[in-house]
Every structure is written in C-alpha cells, then in structure tokens.
Amino acid sequence: MDQRNFTYMFYGFAAAWLILAIYVVSLVSRGRKLQDQLETLKRTLSQEKL
Amino acid sequence: MIDKLLFGVGLASGLYLVRNLYTMLVVLPDEAAQGMIYRIMFFHIPSWWTCFLCFLIAGSASAYSITKKNFRADSLAVAVTEVGLAFTFVGLATGMIWAKIIWGIWWTWDARLTWAFITALTYAAYLMMRNMIPDPSERMRVSGALNVFSFASVVICYKAIDWWRTQHPAAVMSFRTGGGNIDPAMEGMTYHNFFAFILLCTVMVVVRLRQEETRREIEGLRRLAYAG
Numbered sequence: 650m651d652q653r654n655f656t657y658m659f660y661g662f663a664a665a666w667l668i669l670a671i672y673v674v675s676l677v678s679r680g681r682k683l684q685d686q687l688e689t690l691k692r693t694l695s696q697e698k699l
Numbered sequence: 700m701i702d703k704l705l706f707g708v709g710l711a712s713g714l715y716l717v718r719n720l721y722t723m724l725v726v727l728p729d730e731a732a733q734g735m736i737y738r739i740m741f742f743h744i745p746s747w748w749t750c751f752l753c754f755l756i757a758g759s760a761s762a763y764s765i766t767k768k769n770f771r772a773d774s775l776a777v778a779v780t781e782v783g784l785a786f787t788f789v790g791l792a793t794g795m796i797w798a799k800i801i802w803g804i805w806w807t808w809d810a811r812l813t814w815a816f817i818t819a820l821t822y823a824a825y826l827m828m829r830n831m832i833p834d835p836s837e838r839m840r841v842s843g844a845l846n847v848f849s850f851a852s853v854v855i856c857y858k859a860i861d862w863w864r865t866q867h868p869a870a871v872m873s874f875r876t877g878g879g880n881i882d883p884a885m886e887g888m889t890y891h892n893f894f895a896f897i898l899l900c901t902v903m904v905v906v907r908l909r910q911e912e913t914r915r916e917i918e919g920l921r922r923l924a925y926a927g
Contacts, residue, residue, distance in 0.1 A: 654734045657800045661739035662720075664792040665746065669899070672785040676906055683913045690920045697924070 705902050712898035719892050727884060737885075739797040744872075745893035746789040747815075749900050751853055753783025754822065758850035761843035770915065773839040776846055777829060778907035780822055782900055787819045802866065810863035814856035821849045835918065 723741050730737035757779040764772035794812070795805045806812065825845050832838040860867055871880040872889070 651734060654736045654800060657796055658736050658738055661736075661742065661793045661796040664796060665742040665789045668785060668789045668792060672782075673903070676903065676910070680906065680910050680913075683910055683917065686917050687913055687920075690917060690924065694920060694924055 701905075705905055708898055709902040712895050712902065715895040715898065716892070719888065719895055722891070723888055727888060730885075733801060736797060736800045739793050741888050741892050743790055743793040743797060744889050745896045746786045746793065748893050749896040750783040750786035750790060751857060752897075753779045753786065753900065753904075754818075754850055754853045757783060758847050761846035764839050765843045765847075768836070768839075770835065770839065771912075773843060774908055774911040774915065775904075776843065777826070778904050778911055780825060780846065781907055782903045784819065784822050784826065785903070786896065786900065787815075787822065791815060791819060807866050809866035811856065811859040811865070811867035814852060814859050818849075818852045818856050821845075821852050825849060835915070 719741070723738050727738075729735045757776045760772045760776035760779065763769060764776060794815075798807075799805050825842055828845060829838055829842045832841060860869055870876055871886075873879075873881065873886060
C-alpha cells in the first residue's frame with residue numbers, strides 16, 4: 650500500500666506540474682505566432698502604402 | 700518594465716512552490732488514515748480555489764464588458780477563463796489520482812465530480828464559442844452572456860458537497876466548518892500553495908491578456924487591409 654501510495658502521490662504531483670507546464674509552453678508558442686502574424690501584417694500594410 | 704516585473708513574480712511563484720514542495724514532503728507528517736497520498740490535496744484544493752477565483756473575475760469582467768461595451772474587459776475575461784480552465788484540469792487530474800487510491804476508482808458520477816466536469820465543459824464551450832463568432836461586438840455580447848451564466852455552475856460545484864452528501868468528502872477547511880476537521884499545519888500548507896498558485900496565475904493571465912490584445916490588433920489590421 651505504501652509503495653503504491655508513494656507512486657500515486659508522485660503521479661499527482663507530476664500531473665499538476667505537467668498540465669501547467671504544457672499550458673505555459675502553449676502560451677509561449679502562441680505568443681510567438683501572434684507576434685509573427687502582427688509583424689507580417691504591418692509589413693504588408695506599409696508596403697501597400699508605398 | 701512589465702516584462703521584468705512578470706519575470707520577477709513568475710520566479711517568486713516558482714521558488715514559493717519549491718519551498719512548499721520541501722515543506723509538504725519533508726516537514727509535514729503522513730496523514731493517519733490516508734498515508735502520504737493526502738499530499739495531493741495540497742495541489743488539488745488550491746487549484747480548485749484558483750480556478751473558482753478566475754471564473755469569478757471572468758464573469759465580472761464579462762458582465763462589465765457587456766454593459767459598458769468594453770473590449771479590454773472582454774480580453775480580461777477570455778484570459779482569466781483560459782488560465783482558470785488550466786487550473787480546472789489540474790484539479791480534475793489530481794482528484795482522479797487521489798480517488799484511485801482512496802476510493803479504488805478513478806471517477807464516479809457523484810454530485811461534486813459531475814458539477815466539476817460540467818463546469819469544465821461549460822468554460823471550454825465558452826472558449827470554443829468565441830472562435831465561431833467573427834464579429835468582435837457580437838462575440839463579446841454572446842460569449843460574455845454565456846460566461847456570466849456559467850458562474851452558476853461554479854456556485855453549484857462549490858456548494859455540492861453541502862447540498863448532496865455523496866461520495867466526495869465534506870468540507871474540512873476551518874473557514875467552512877469552524878475548525879477541528881484538519882490539522883492547522885496541513886491547512887496552512889494548503890493556503891501557502893494557494894498563494895503560490897495565485898502568483899503563477901497572475902503571470903499567466905497578464906501574458907494571455909497581452910496576447911489577446913495583440914490578436915485584437917491583428918484583427919483590426921486585417922480589416923483595414925481588406926477595406927483598402
């Protein structure tokens with residue numbers, strides 16, 4: 650019971666950290682994509698003006 | 700300046716979580732009936748409190764955005780909801796792992812668990828719905844109304860353990876029971892992890908809010924490009 654107890658406690662902690670880590674990674678990658686889109690769009694618009 | 704502040708708060712929350720991890724693993728003893736598995740509660744309970752707080756802020760921001768036609772409040776609502784949903788998944792996952800040891804099952808359709816699941820689905824639906832409405836004003840109005848009404852499911856989820864005494868344990872925190880149901884050191888540890896989660900949550904919300912503002916700017920520029 651104690652070994653199983655420890656293993657599942659580890660799974661619980663790992664699950665909590667993993668979910669938050671995955672979310673943070675998704676935030677960072679989405680942020681980069683948005684910045685790229687914004688830059689491209691600004692460049693396109695400034696070229697159109699010229 | 701804001702980036703440095705965000706980094707500082709993020710670092711503080713990380714260090715706080717590591718300090719809490721040390722206390723819960725090394726300082727606190729095993730619980731008499733549950734053994735060491737009870738430590739999952741130090742993540743499970745604070746993650747639910749964090750997501751409930753997020754959904755309260757999200758509902759208020761949505762109500763404000765609808766009444767005042769304020770797009771910034773709408774951005775805050777979506778940012779807080781998304782971060783709150785991440786903490787909801789932490790609450791669900793940690794609860795299931797604890798239940799596997801204590802109840803012998805991963806899941807049961809008990810009143811609290813069912814409402815927790817409904818709450819997660821409702822807020823996921825809110826986020827999905829936003830992607831289906833192209834007009835920003837319409838999106839703010841329709842999805843905002845859903846966000847406000849979704850908070851009813853949070854209230855029911857919170858009170859479910861008082862209204863229906865089924866499988867999920869009753870409240871143990873002293874602010875709900877008047878004390879005597881939990882060791883003060885274990886209760887203190889729960890609050891410590893809650894504060895650490897709040898710090899982490901704040902950083903995530905600010906980052907997500909800035910992304911939402913960027914997305915709104917992109918939307919505006921695209922309209923400008925098409926109009927030209």
